[in-house]
Amino acid sequence: MTPTLNDIAAAIEEFAPLSLQEKWDNSGWQVRPDGTRECKGVLTCVDVTEEIVAEARQRGCNLIVAHHPLLFHGLKHLCGSSRVERAAMLALLEGVAIYSCHTPLDSCRGGLSWAVAKTLNLRNVEVLAPDPRFPEAGFGIVGDTEAQLTPETLVAEAKKACNTSTARCSRPSGATGISRVAITTGAGDDFIDNAVDAGAQAYITSDIKHHTFVDRADDIFLVDLSHYSTEQCAKSLLCEVITKKFPNFAACMSETEQSPIVYM
Structure with a gap:
């Protein structure tokens, strides 16, 4: 039986419950003409734009599942x-x-930060900033590397994991032999103290402020990848969640979406 639009939403919420979303967030349905309609196909993306809607129709999808709320x-x-x-x-x-x-996928167990940690082959992974309401969930992760890494090697592996060619980093003069790494996909400036307290020697995230680089230079090696690059794994993760529940269903990732930021 072909799932309905509501069936697809239920599968996602089973993995990343709406109860995990932050008060300021607006996860869930953004546009829903009729939830009981048969779902003909799903297109996953990070941000919904006119171009993404057009791509969905062109590819025969009547449902878009995005990371960021429209x-x-x-x-x-x-x-x-x-x-x-x-x-x-x-x-x-x-x-x-x-x-x-959005934030349910950021903070659920197995969510975005866990996906990046898996790509980096981190071990002994645990939640970086547990949610007081749901201790098994929370923002970010911290884990151990398979071997000690130089700052340069860690940055190269992080860029590869997030499919980006650029990174803003602390000056690595004091960071040697990195063996414990914290990750928060998206904007993670608020969790640097958590990373330091967890014993991480390096912290991979995005949207770090200039003065944070200045003030925390002696505390931890900071790796700032773009917001989009750290969260683009949402596309494949959401497809995986849907196809695991509905193995014969057509879920596909956007092929036209690109980062909204270019470096010139």
Whole structure:
């Protein structure tokens, strides 16, 4: 039996429950014409745009499962005056539903930080900043490397794991023999103290502020990859969650999505 739109959402929420989302988040349904409709195909992405909606229709998908919510801030009208409005309007016109799995995917066990840790072959992985409500969940992870790494080797492996060619890093003069690494995909500036307290000698994340690099230079080796690059594994992880529940179902990753930031 072909799953409905609601069936797909239920499978995602079984892996990453909505109860894990932060108060400021807006995970869950963004656009849903009718949840009981048969799901013809799922397209996964990081950010929903008009181009992503068009790709979904072109590939025969009537459901987009995104990491970031399309509707993060309240809309007062749908007049096509912003990219968010135009994406929502196009989805409604084309009959494409949109679901977001944001902070639940960030903090669930096996979520995004765990996926990057797996690619880096970290061992003894545990939650970096446990959720007081759900101790088994929380933001980030910390784990041990298979062998001691130089800062340069760690950065090279992190860039490869996140499929990016650039990284902003602390000056590595005081960081040698790295054997314990913390990771928070997306913006992880707030969890540097957790990384230090967990005994990590290096911290991989994104969106680190300039003054943080200055102030924490002696505490831990900081590796700042782009926000998009650390979270693009959401596409494959969400496909994996869906196909595990529905083995014969068509779930595919966006082939047109790129980072919204370029370096010139």
